[in-house]
Amino acid sequence: MEDDTHELIQLLLKKFNQKRLYLVGESWGTVLGFKMAEKYPELLNAYMAFSPVVHQSKSEQILLEKLKLDAKEKGLIQAEQELNTVKIPFSNYEQLYYSRKWMFKYDGQAIADKDTIALKQYLKVWSGTWSSTWNEAIQQNLFVELPKIDCPVYFFIGEKDFQTNFKIAKDYFKALQAPKKNIFIFENAGHSVLTEESERVQKIIIEEILK
Missing domain, CATH: 3.40.50.1820 (Alpha/Beta hydrolase fold, catalytic domain)
Incomplete structure (x- = not known):
């Protein structure tokens, strides 16, 4: 590239x-x-x-910690459970999905339920091609x-x-x-x-x- x-x-x-x-x-x-x-x-x-x-590895870690704290303070049990599965760098598409899903909600741009399946499918396909490249880049x-x-x-x-x-x-x-x-x-x-x-x-x- x-x-x-x-x-x-x-x-x-x-x-x-x-x-x-x-x-x-x-x-x-x-x-x-x-x-x-x-x-x-x-x-x-x-x-x-x-x-x-x-x-970016530091950026992703800061984001993850911020989202975990927000979920804990607001008593968002599902968010806590999903975010606790996330590791940096992301080892699968679901970890990326959970990070972005709760980031969008934190930003006030929550993903509509009807779009959840489509987004997960997109990230699954994306990760199959690009996750290794992205994980290499975020180490810079x-x-x-x-x-x-x-x-x-x-x-x-x-x-x-x-x-x-x-x-x-x-x-x-x-x-x-x-x-x-x-x-x-x-x-x-x-x-x-x-x-x-x-x-x-x-x-x-x-x-x-x-x-």
Whole structure:
């Protein structure tokens, strides 16, 4: 996937007769984006990371502990039972399902009963293909592995993002060395900043980054 990303960048630069481009990554896409910024900064005008994956094993553990505490305080017996089966990294699709199911409820976006079977089936199929890749990626710790990037970097972070923990992302941004960097915080957004705050995101990119 890293090779594909690099090849696509080269194809786009050739097609549009450019030496560099702006690269955007969101969530899982930031795993690939950080790799490109690390290895090929000369090809990037800048890298924009939305809801970045920085130290995901720590992020998942923080989320799990938060959900367990919330379930205990609210007396949610089913939540406690299901969350107690979850291990990080996830060893099966059901653990991922329980983590996300109760995260959505905690966020006020509870999954409707009619959608539960469909979601579990989706995660089962997804895990069959991607769980090993994902579990490898979440072991990365960019604080240690990528303390410096040689191109401009911009972070877009929702302060309600517990999936890729916003506090971890903000701490990494502070520590990261780059020729130019900026961070944009969205107080009322969660993990999906691009869709939750699309108009503001577009305004920032056009008026503050591209100009």
